[in-house]
Structures are given as structure tokens and as C-alpha cells.
Amino acid sequence: MKRIGKQTLEFSTPPKIESHGAIGGKKEAEGPLSADFDQTFQDTSLQTESWEKAEAQLQKEAVALALAKAGVKPQEVDFIFAGDLLNQCISSTFGLLDYNIPFLGQYGACSTMAQTLLMASVLVDCGAANRAAAVTSSHFCSAERQFRTPLEYGAQRTPTAQWTATAAGCALVGQRGAVEVRRGLAGKIVDLGVKDPANMGAAMAPAAADSIFQFLQDTGTKPEDYDCIYTGDLGQVGTDLLYRTLQENSLDISSRHQDCGLLLFDREKQDVHAGGSGCGCSASVLCGHILNRMEAGGLKNILFCATGALMSPTSSQQGESIPGVCHILQLKRGA
């Protein structure tokens, strides 16, 4: 592994995506990416007794799917990197408890899929792991009651609000597979002072701009060098701000850009306001839609840039702004 430029890592023996599992809930199954999920649940509770337990179950199922698709047993996975939005990351703890895999909890808010995949790739590349898993989840109902209001209140949502995906994604990183992790970048905490917790896209866009700009600088590449630059869950508001911010640096990514939060739902028909969000949004789009297309050969070289809003209800109530972070991975189909 070597460092290139200021912030980018280049893997010397690129770790490979051995398999991937994508899980979605009812609304996700009704969306445009329906066919890309390995499994969807019509019952949002997943037959558990609380939304939190349902979310843990999403993560458990995503790992089970990734393991089954690769024909790998839990004891053949050396590390699992996982995190989620719930207080103290309990979806990860309780979802992964039974697997008995050495566990390193990650907190990157909605950037968690990129962060866990980056850590798994580093450990595989340097020989610390033969195989490592990266997984994250989110659940609309557990997120609403923790971050906003309990669903029973029937609160109105603002037009800038995004819809937390009920979804999970797991990627297994190892020695074989068509898709390689070529480079990675860990983002800085970027804070331009946005304070509206109903506008996460605006809070995260500056971090996306910062990390994408730095990655292109470090690697000496242009947006046109990639089939697609996927951001995590900026939604429509954050996407517009990302374009404007990058244009101030004479960078136009609009012709090569897609946002997972805009891909997951049909905004015309599904009442999700500015788009999808939550750790499970970019995780399930990566581990379903994107990796399916890379393995089928339609996509060859992409950037996956997941963004996270590093806030809590307490910090917002205490008047703090909402800093963002964006981690990036370059995925490439092997020769």
C-alpha cells in the first residue's frame, strides 16, 4: 500500500469483493432498484418486537447473504467492520453477535459503508486479514423515533428532508472476485455551519466536495476517467450544492454523477421529499445495484463516495452545526 498525494491510499495487491448482499424493506422493494436486492421484506418489523431489533436483523441477514453467496463460513472471516446510526451502534452489536467474528465497530453516520469497506480493504491489502467483512444498516422507523419524532405523532416533513432507507448492505473483501478496490480516501470533518437537521444533504455536500476534489487532485484524474461517481445520500438538495461547490473549483462532475439517495426511490411516486438517506441507503445501492453492474461488465471503474452527517439530536438541540464527512473508494473491474 502506498500513499499518493495528500490523502489517498493506493492498494498494491488490490483487495477484491468476494461477494455482496443487499437487503431492502417494503418501500425499497417498490422503488426503481427493486430487482437489485437479494432479499426484501414486506413486513417492516421483520417479525421482531421492536424497530431496533428489526434493524439488527437487517444487518444479520445482509451478512448471511454475503457469506452464502461466497460459500464462506463465519469462522473464515477474520474481521468484521460494522456500524449504524442507532445510539451506541446497537444494530451492529445485536445483528452480528452470533457470528463470533472479531468485531471493530465503526461510526461514520451515513458514510459507514465506505468507511467499513475502506478498513476491510486496508486489512486485506496489508495481510492482517485474509478476508474481512464490511456491513451497515438503517431503518426508517428506528431512525425517525431516535432522530426526529415517533411515527405515531404523524409529524410533517420539510421539502429538504430525506427518507431513511430500511436497508442493509454487506461486502466481503478478500482474494478473489471480479471487482477490485484500487484506491481509498478517508475524509476530513468539514463544517460550513449548516444547522438544520431536516436538511442533511446541505450539511454533507461540503464534505463530499472536499473529498472528491482531493481524490481527483491526489490521483491526477478527471471525472471523465470514471464511468460514474456515486455519492452516498446527498439527495436533490445536497446534489445541487455539490455541483455548485465543485464548479467554484472549476470541476464539473454532473455528467458522471449519480447519488444513491436519488437512485433508491422514485421521488415522483414515493413521497420521499429530497431523496433517500441512512447508512443502509448507499450500502444497499453499492452492494446491490452498483456491484451487480460492475460484475456484469456494464460499469468498469467507479468512485463510491459515501457521506455522513456527524451530529446527534443532543448536539443539534445545543445549537451546534452539523459537520459532514465523506470517504471514497475507487472500485475497478479487474482485467
Added chain:
Amino acid sequence: MKRIGKQTLEFSTPPKIESHGAIGGKKEAEGPLSADFDQTFQDTSLQTESWEKAEAQLQKEAVALALAKAGVKPQEVDFIFAGDLLNQCISSTFGLLDYNIPFLGQYGACSTMAQTLLMASVLVDCGAANRAAAVTSSHFCSAERQFRTPLEYGAQRTPTAQWTATAAGCALVGQRGAVEVRRGLAGKIVDLGVKDPANMGAAMAPAAADSIFQFLQDTGTKPEDYDCIYTGDLGQVGTDLLYRTLQENSLDISSRHQDCGLLLFDREKQDVHAGGSGCGCSASVLCGHILNRMEAGGLKNILFCATGALMSPTSSQQGESIPGVCHILQLKRGA
């Protein structure tokens, strides 16, 4: 880096502790390790307007101290690994925001110091980083109101309860320094069904036993090979259980063992019940007391085994048990 045994990593060019900073609050300054802190605060609010902001300030100061002691600028640190107990790890976000260092949030509850140090060491060993920082914190007042009851209620505490340290520790991992990180182990999530959130020591002891047993097996070493085996914050109840659990495997560590939660406070005089706890407990004991003694030469070869209880108030209220995790680092004074 190579894997030895089932779970242990051995560093090939051992990363070194370049510097370390330990911060404590008023009660910590009154305890037996008083002289080991680089800085202590008599004002528990650290002149901020909330306990959460005070905790963020602890983390900020710990990093500032570690940087200053090494004569290193923030831009010379390639990654910072940080986490804490507050919902969505906001002490880390707001404490580290201004440093502008690529940020990878970690969640390991009270095991966070070991987890961040393990990640920083892996990245330095494999060349992904020239220098990386590991930091964590806890604050008695922010933890009490989030996990238990607001202080104003004056609730009684049970004899098994521990006292969350108001403290932070930061270690800078790089190329120079007397103390080396030789080996590391990431723990599994271990759950023996303890459900009492006022008895974290009992909840974490099985994880400590599991990781310590595995590390000694993997490395073919005995407790007597180490000057000391430090656990994070088991307190008196957890320590007793750890001894009993290991004795069932014919392993007696009692003559070589110390617990950071028992070192930090004087249980006779300081009314901390079963001992200290919180991410800042083992972090400040490592980054003050232990590393000071290793650099002075009194300690040459130790294990640092920080434990975490992977629960939230929500999971406990929903009847879930409290799983634990324990990550281990072997630190050795260089020749």
C-alpha cells in the same frame, strides 16, 4: 504484519508511541494517579456551556497535548481514530473538528482506546500512515444523564456500579519513540447474558477472559512473560469474575494483573463503588500512568486489554443483554 494463531496480529516493523497526552477532571486529580496526568481541570464544565461540550473539549485538549509533546503539527498526522460513549460519538466530532485530520470514527464503548490504538498501529505498520492518532474520552456528567439519570435527580447507585471517569487520552503512533506496539488482537462480541446496566464489570469480564485467553494461546506466552496485564475498566466485580473465568481454563493472571478502573480512584476514600469506568478511564491510565512508567523503564512489556459494554439504554430497556468486547495490545519498550 502477519497473523499468528487464530486472532492475533504481529507487527513486522513495530509502530512506536511518539507521544501521549492524559487529561483528567477534578475527581481524577484527587485520586492516586494525580501526578500522571499532563493536565487536570478543577472546573468540570471546562468553561463550556454543557457537559457534552466539556467532553469534546477534553478530547481536543488531549490531542493538543500529544501533538505539543511530540512537536508535531496537525497536518503531519495522516489519520485520527476516535470515538466515545455519547450518542453518535459527538465528543469526537466536535472535539476534533478544528484539527482537519482525516477522521475515522470508532465505536468500541469503553474499549475504544485499545481499538483506536490498534487501528492506528495497523495503518502505520503497513505504510498507509506515517503517523496516526488514537484518542477517546468520557465525562461523568454527560454519561450519567445519557445512560442513567440526570445528576439533579440524586439517584442512589448500586454497589456494583462504576464511576465514569472525566478524562481523555491520546496516543500518537509513528516511527520514533521508546515504546513499541508489538502485537494486537481484535476481540469478538461475547455475551453471557448479563442484563444489569449497573453492573458493567460483570458484563465485560467474559469478553476480557475470551480475548486474554486467545492472545496467550496465539502467542504461546504465559502471564508471567508480562510485567503487567492491564484490563480497561472491569472494576472490582469484573476483576473477580475475570479471575474466576480464567481459572476455569487453568489460567491465573492475578499476580500480574491490574485494572485501570481500580487504579484511577481510591475506592476507600472516593465513593466510586466498584471502580472507575468510561472510555476515558483506560485511555487516561494508558496515556498517563502506564506509558510514563514504560518510558521511565520501570515497565518493559505489558498487555493493555480494554473492555467495552456494547449496549444502549434502548437495548437494555428492550430486555436485551449486555454483550462485551475486549481488544488487546502488547506494548514493549524497545531495546
